Amino acid sequence: MTEVPPEHGHIDLEKPNAARVYDYYLGGDHNFAVDRGMAEEAIAMWPDLPLIMQANRAFLRRAVQYCAERGIRQFLDLGSGIPTVGNVHEVAQQAAPGARVVYVDTDPIAVAYSRKLLQDNPDATIVDADLRDPEAVLASPEVAELLDLSQPIALMMVAVLHFVTDDDEPGKIVARYREAMAPGSYLVISHASAESRPDVGPAHADLYRRRTSTPMTMRTRSEVTGFFEGFELVDPGVVFLQQWRSAEVGEQPERFPGLAGVGRKP
Template sequence: MSEPDEVDLEKPNAARVYDYYLGGSHNFAVDRQMGDEAIAMWPELPQIMQANRAFLRRAVHYCVEQGIRQFLDLGSGIPTVGNVHEVAQLAAPGSRVVYVDTDPVAVAYSKKLLTDNPDADIVRADARDPEAVLDSDEVAQLLDLNQPIALMMVALLHFVGEDAHPREIIARYRKAMAPGSYLAISHATDEGRPDVADEHADLYRQRTATPMTFRSRSEIGAFFDGFELVEPGLVFLPEWRPVSPSEVGDNPERFTALVGVGRRL
């Protein structure tokens, strides 16, 4: 499959670098170079990204258990093993999923992956523009916003700076969500490893079009305004409903991301 014409092969892309961390194949030399630089300064990064993907799977399973059968995944990135539609449709066949991303590579590969799946699609749109996302043909065809949905903001909001007003963005999505819907967030935090957080943020600021913003626990918690956090609340990546105690380990703060799932009031 040829790459979309508008792909910039000279600048690393956060979605493709994330794919590289996860061991995926939908990335370019420039992405791998940046990924290797980041890993050199922060060797635990691949494990952190794998823990983030594991949280996504657990959050989807939780939402399915609560009766959710439709998912809107913002900033979905490159399709890799364990995507939302794979997890949800295996647990509850017929679950409907709409992915959202701006990266042409992520959209092109997702379109190819989902060709034979009538219950999943992707829209190329900016998650920071809720109206464009919610008014898209893909959402209209697959999701019933009068019924509860799960809104996935996994590893997304730390790429949304304060100048974009992330709390206002979430509030606009919340307004469109039926009571009983769920919001899942994972977000990089400077708690746990402040010694490398600033250096890592500088790398993304200098090399990509999507600089990172590390936020505090209180700042991330504020994103759940209008939602009731489900147990265990806002915790480090492996602490959210682990399958086994061994997943948590002795120092969960080393995973440097806070996660939570909230129910729309």
């Protein structure tokens, strides 16, 4: 169990937080009893959830490696969450020393621990901002200092768009970031979907709606593919998490029903 860092503001310890619940799924310790309680309730409903979250994290690492191998040296990670092993900056800077990474999150725990983790890393920082406000994110001093938006970047939207409701028009949000990205940039998305698990997916989303301040919206493959409008989808397209350029695809990739894809801006 994490201690509450004294340097940031009020933390609601009465309501589970999606970032901290995700941290618990991954085996982290930056979470509280209320988060663990909800996570255990969700796992009782859907026992594969921790494995799905691990598959999502593995996709993130493969996607960062893919972008780095294609010359990307700048990464903007939206809704980055709480630091865990295999962060974007760790993968990117191992593949390409000097790669620059800006994380973006509004959760006070995520922001505080990211700042602590990155305090000695001159090529990585975090912005305390809401990804639903692209203008604020893109105009932030941190982005201006570390990223050159006239050059290609990788925009990471991993396991975050399902926390953007339809009322917030996620397609328009993605489009605004796309407009700011130079040709040759990449968009990386993973997204919750009940496509192969209609028996438990909707109930899982309902749990987030009832218990957290960040309701979850499950989306179909066609809806997730729509976020890549204006990008050229990298083979194999929008697929289950384990199917995206993994050397170890299980016999039942639909068991891990999150959808993942990478697109390149021409």
